[in-house]
Amino acid sequence: MSYVTCLRCRGCGREYPVEPLNACDFCFGPLEVEYDYDSITRAVSRERIAEGPPTMWRYQDFLPVDADMALDMGTGFTPLIRAENLGRKLGLENLYIKNDSVNPTFSFKDRVVSVASAKALEFEFDTLACASTGNLMGSVAAHGAKASMNTLVLYPANLEKGKILGAAIYGATLVAVDGTYDQVNRLCSELADNHRWAFVNVNMRPFYAEGSKTLGYEVAEQLGWLAPDHCVVPGASGALFTKIHKGLKDLVQTGLIDSADTKMHIAQAEGCSPIAQAFNDGSKEVRPVIPDTLAKSLAIGNPADGPYALRTIAESDGSAVIAMEDEIVEGIQLLAQTEGIFTETAGGVVISGLRRLVNQGVIKPDEVTVAYITGNGLKTQEVVESVVNPVHISPSYDAFEEAMAGR
Numbered sequence: 001m002s003y004v005t006c007l008r009c010r011g012c013g014r015e016y017p018v019e020p021l022n023a024c025d026f027c028f029g030p031l032e033v034e035y036d037y038d039s040i041t042r043a044v045s046r047e048r049i050a051e052g053p054p055t056m057w058r059y060q061d062f063l064p065v066d067a068d069m070a071l072d073m074g075t076g077f078t079p080l081i082r083a084e085n086l087g088r089k090l091g092l093e094n095l096y097i098k099n100d101s102v103n104p105t106f107s108f109k110d111r112v113v114s115v116a117s118a119k120a121l122e123f124e125f126d127t128l129a130c131a132s133t134g135n136l137m138g139s140v141a142a143h144g145a146k147a148s149m150n151t152l153v154l155y156p157a158n159l160e161k162g163k164i165l166g167a168a169i170y171g172a173t174l175v176a177v178d179g180t181y182d183q184v185n186r187l188c189s190e191l192a193d194n195h196r197w198a199f200v201n202v203n204m205r206p207f208y209a210e211g212s213k214t215l216g217y218e219v220a221e222q223l224g225w226l227a228p229d230h231c232v233v234p235g236a237s238g239a240l241f242t243k244i245h246k247g248l249k250d251l252v253q254t255g256l257i258d259s260a261d262t263k264m265h266i267a268q269a270e271g272c273s274p275i276a277q278a279f280n281d282g283s284k285e286v287r288p289v290i291p292d293t294l295a296k297s298l299a300i301g302n303p304a305d306g307p308y309a310l311r312t313i314a315e316s317d318g319s320a321v322i323a324m325e326d327e328i329v330e331g332i333q334l335l336a337q338t339e340g341i342f343t344e345t346a347g348g349v350v351i352s353g354l355r356r357l358v359n360q361g362v363i364k365p366d367e368v369t370v371a372y373i374t375g376n377g378l379k380t381q382e383v384v385e386s387v388v389n390p391v392h393i394s395p396s397y398d399a400f401e402e403a404m405a406g407r
C-alpha cells in the first residue's frame, strides 16, 4: 500500500482527492502529493531499504504508488562514482558523480515515468503521453510499450536526432511541433483537458514529480547514510532540483539520517536560464525567456517549478549557476576525459557550472559534493561531432607507421 493521504495545493493549501489533477481550481497553484509521515516512519528502516530491489523501488514507501502496481524496468540505484580525476582537475577532494545516464532509456526521466506510468495504469488510462524536451519522450515510449499502452509524444521539431529515434523505436506516435517546448506544453494542457490521456508531466504531474526524490534518497544511502554538503543539479522546469532536496529532507523527517544541511545549486545554460537570472536579480519571480541554447533538454523558458526552485535555493543556502554556451561542450569533454562518462548537454552544463562554483569559492575543496549527470551523450552526438578525427590509412603496416610517425 502507499502512504498517500491527499493532493494539496502548494499555493493556497486546499486539499484535493488522489486523482489525475495537477492545478488548484481556486488559485491555479500546482498540486503536490501529501503523505502520512508517521506511518512511513514506522515502516521504513535502513535494513528494509537494503532488502529491497536494486532499483528506485527500494524507496517504494516514499512513493505514491501501490508497490504491486510499480512498473519496474530496472530504473535507479545507479552508480555514485567517486570522481578522483575530475576532482583533482577542479580542486575537489570529495567529488562524486551520480551517473543517472545508465537508466533503461539513458536519462533520469525513467524515475519520474516509472511512477507516472504506474499511476496511469492504476487510474485505468490506456494512453501514456507527454510534452518533451527530448529525454522524457524516450522514457514515456518505453514504459508505454512495457505496459502495453498507446503512447503519444509531442516535442519541439528541432530536437536532436538521437532523442527522436530514442522514442520512435518503441513504437510511439510522434508529433513534431513547430514551436518551443513552452508552446508544446500549453498545447498538451489543452489536449489533456479534452481527452482521457495520461500526460505524465501535465495531468499526472504531482505523481510524476515524486519519482525524482529517489535521486536524493539513493545518494544519501550510497554515501553511507549521509547527506552531501553540496548538490549540483541541472534545471529546466526546476522539478528535479526541488525534489532531490525534498528527498534528503524526507530522510531526516523519518529518522533515516540525522541531518541534511546540503546546499542545493541549480545549473542552467546561458541561452535558457530564467531561474538562475531570477536568483542573480534577487527576485522571487521567474521571468519567462525564449530559449536559444545548445542544451535542448533544458530549454524550458517558462519553468513550472521556477518559484519553488528559488525557494529551495533560499532554504538550503544554495545558489544558481549559469554555464556559458561555449562551456557546454567543454564540460562534456572534461567529464568524458577524466571519468570515462559520456554525458549529454545537460551534463555539460552541470560540469561547467560545478567548475564555476569551485572557482567562485562557493564549494570548498574538502566538502562532499555530488554532481548529477542525468542524461547520456549518445543522444546529443551532433554537439560533439568535431572530436571525430581519425587517422585514415590503407590496410598495411607501413601505412600505419607512416601515418603515426608525426604524432
Ligand SMILES: Cc1ncc(COP(=O)(O)O)c(C=O)c1O
Pocket (backbone or CB within 6 Å): 107, 108, 133, 134, 135, 136, 234, 235, 236, 237, 238, 239, 240, 241, 297, 298, 344, 346, 374, 375
Ligand atoms: C537530462 C536532463 N536533465 C535535467 C532535466 C531537468 O529536469 P526538470 O525539468 O525537472 O528541471 C531534464 C529535463 O528534461 C533533462 O532531460
Ligand SMILES: [Zn+2]
Pocket (backbone or CB within 6 Å): 009, 010, 011, 012, 013, 014, 024, 025, 026, 027, 028, 029
Ligand atoms: Zn490553490
